[in-house]
Amino acid sequence: MKYIQSSKNPVVKQWKKLLTKKERDLTRTYIIEGFHLVEEALKQEDTVLEIILVEGVDIPQKWNVDSVSISMVSDEIGKVLSDTETSQGIFAICKQKEGEHIIDQAATLMLLDGLQDPGNIGTIIRTADAAGIGMVVLGKGTVDPYNPKVLRSAQGSHFHIPIVRKDLHEVIPLLKERDIPVYGTALENGVEYTTVKPHSSYALIMGNEGNGMSNDLLTETDQNLYIPIYGKSESLNVAIAAGVLLYYFKNGQ
Incomplete structure (x- = not known):
């Protein structure tokens, strides 16, 4: 598991770009937030590319994440990535599959x-x-x-x-x-x-x-x-x- 502390980290900047349509279209990826959405995404094979956890947030034991990259980030980064008023502190980068x-x-x-x-x-x-x-x-x-x-x-x-x-x-x-x-x-x-x-x-x-x-x-x-x-x-x-x-x-x- 990787740990990222600074919101200025290039990886974090790339994640944040996924809040824009331009970057989503360019990379054919998107970001989701919250336990329910991440759990539903994990049920679909070859969809979740990476899970992002804010410090203090744990992945439920029933989830199968053996093949998924996981990053732990600071609370500051969680606030940067969140599109909600009360974030659950869990995100995932997913692959667009509409094609x-x-x-x-x-x-x-x-x-x-x-x-x-x-x-x-x-x-x-x-x-x-x-x-x-x-x-x-x-x-x-x-x-x-x-x-x-x-x-x-x-x-x-x-x-x-x-x-x-x-x-x-x-x-x-x-x-x-x-x-x-x-x-x-x-x-x-x-x-x-x-x-x-x-x-x-x-x-x-x-x-x-x-x-x-x-x-x-x-x-x-x-x-x-x-x-x-x-x-x-x-x-x-x-x-x-x-x-x-x-x-x-x-x-x-």
């Missing part, structure tokens, strides 16, 4: 078009995982899935469900070639979601929190759906709406 996932292997997909709120994206990934969705695809303009807030909100679902980043204009034709219906979400030219009979395979697109789906994507869908509002609220939160639709399709199969 290993093939869209042709998924029968049910959640597609995200330009979502900007990390909490919403993480919640949708977590909900898609719970609903048994085969894959989540993040289109252009959608926040990085390895953003610390997305990771925290998803609560480990990154390690359960394939997540890829790809232009949705390229994805939709691939799905149509496989006769997978593609559903958009919009009030205009849409139908109430309960009027659609669920299929065993489908793709569902959720749009930007403020502007909804882009108009050019709406023209490529097989059908656009909306959820009726019975009270005075103008709309549902996009993550809540995704949950309603995913479970409707799941329960109707």
Whole structure:
């Protein structure tokens, strides 16, 4: 086990860079924080590259970390790396594995078009995982899935469900070639979601929190759906709406 005391150490500076999308994309790695996320990551073979512990924090005995590099760091370094107000003092450097996932292997997909709120994206990934969705695809303009807030909100679902980043204009034709219906979400030219009979395979697109789906994507869908509002609220939160639709399709199969 290595011990690092100074926050000016080059290794620490490299770890800190992983809090930026640029460095995550460059190195194809990312940093996670907290016991739950690290434990979930360790369950996936060849994912965790290194574990970082703040002094005084111990690894649970049930964890198998024989093949993982471990570094002990000072409390000062822990504060530098932490993206939370109350850190648990444990981090891990993980390998991005989205390139290993093939869209042709998924029968049910959640597609995200330009979502900007990390909490919403993480919640949708977590909900898609719970609903048994085969894959989540993040289109252009959608926040990085390895953003610390997305990771925290998803609560480990990154390690359960394939997540890829790809232009949705390229994805939709691939799905149509496989006769997978593609559903958009919009009030205009849409139908109430309960009027659609669920299929065993489908793709569902959720749009930007403020502007909804882009108009050019709406023209490529097989059908656009909306959820009726019975009270005075103008709309549902996009993550809540995704949950309603995913479970409707799941329960109707």
